[in-house]
Amino acid sequence: MTKSYKAILVDDERLARNDLRLLLQIHENVEILGEAANGLEALDLIKEVSPDLVFLDIQMPGVNGFDVLQQISSDIKVIFVTAFDEYALRAFEVNALDYLLKPVSPKRLQQSLERLEQLPDESIEELRALEYHDRLLLKLDTSLGFLKISSIICITSAGDYSEVLTSTKKKVLVHKSMAEWETRLPTAFFSRIHRTTIVNMEGIDRLEEWFNNSYRVYMKGIEDPYVMSRRYVAKLKQKLS
Numbered sequence: 001m002t003k004s005y006k007a008i009l010v011d012d013e014r015l016a017r018n019d020l021r022l023l024l025q026i027h028e029n030v031e032i033l034g035e036a037a038n039g040l041e042a043l044d045l046i047k048e049v050s051p052d053l054v055f056l057d058i059q060m061p062g063v064n065g066f067d068v069l070q071q072i073s074s075d076i077k078v079i080f081v082t083a084f085d086e087y088a089l090r091a092f093e094v095n096a097l098d099y100l101l102k103p104v105s106p107k108r109l110q111q112s113l114e115r116l117e118q119l120p121d122e123s124i125e126e127l128r129a130l131e132y133h134d135r136l137l138l139k140l141d142t143s144l145g146f147l148k149i150s151s152i153i154c155i156t157s158a159g160d161y162s163e164v165l166t167s168t169k170k171k172v173l174v175h176k177s178m179a180e181w182e183t184r185l186p187t188a189f190f191s192r193i194h195r196t197t198i199v200n201m202e203g204i205d206r207l208e209e210w211f212n213n214s215y216r217v218y219m220k221g222i223e224d225p226y227v228m229s230r231r232y233v234a235k236l237k238q239k240l241s
Helices: 014-024 039-049 065-070 088-093 106-117 178-184 230-240
Strands: 005-010 030-036 053-056 077-082 098-101 135-140 143-148 152-158 161-166 171-174 190-194 197-200 204-209 215-219 226-228
Touching (some): 005 014, 014 030, 014 106, 039 053, 039 065, 065 077, 098 106, 143 161, 178 197, 190 230
Parallel strands (some): 005 030, 005 053, 053 077
Antiparallel strands (some): 135 143, 152 161, 152 197, 190 197
16 A cells, blocks of 8 residues: 655755656655755644645755754654755765655655655554663674664764764664664663764763754764754753763
8 A cells, every 4th residue: 555645845956846747747655744945844734734745955044954854743744855965875874764865866766755665664562672781683784783872882874874982982883763662772872963873871971062053962972963953952851961
């Protein structure tokens, strides 16, 4: 059965929004709830209509597409639509579903929607919650092995996978979504600090204020900090208090 989606279009060019709306007309499972001409309008519209899917331009004045992505729920699927291909790698690093170049072709749009259709229905609520001292049997890189939950320092999104950094500084790729990790990990120890990042609070060394109400999160024994977007600041501070 074809899934249905409630979508919004975000682009500072009205003609680009019109072109995409026309292309989407033949896809009856996509209902367009509204349009936004910039990032701030997009954030307001997302709060108002709660879409499942956002077609999002990157280069917009003021709040750009990446800024919008940092401030919305990870449950919302994002397809970037842009005239520039130099952002492709970063788009997938922040877990966008797809990256379409303007002018968008009907065939390429069809492929994006098919990819959306193929996403698994994750019955995350049926999976057992993990305890801090559990061991999880996983396919780590190319072989099976046990991962100690307490050894996890940080988890970052890596496309269809997630990258787990352990206390031994080893990085392993795991075929699990960020949403599953967030749901199953013990919330007394782990916290999401960004759309693409979950950290073990036992490993936090310090927080430093950064720009636009965001923070840098420094982990013990790790030189480079992680960025915490402002939508997660209050939750983490509450857990650490």
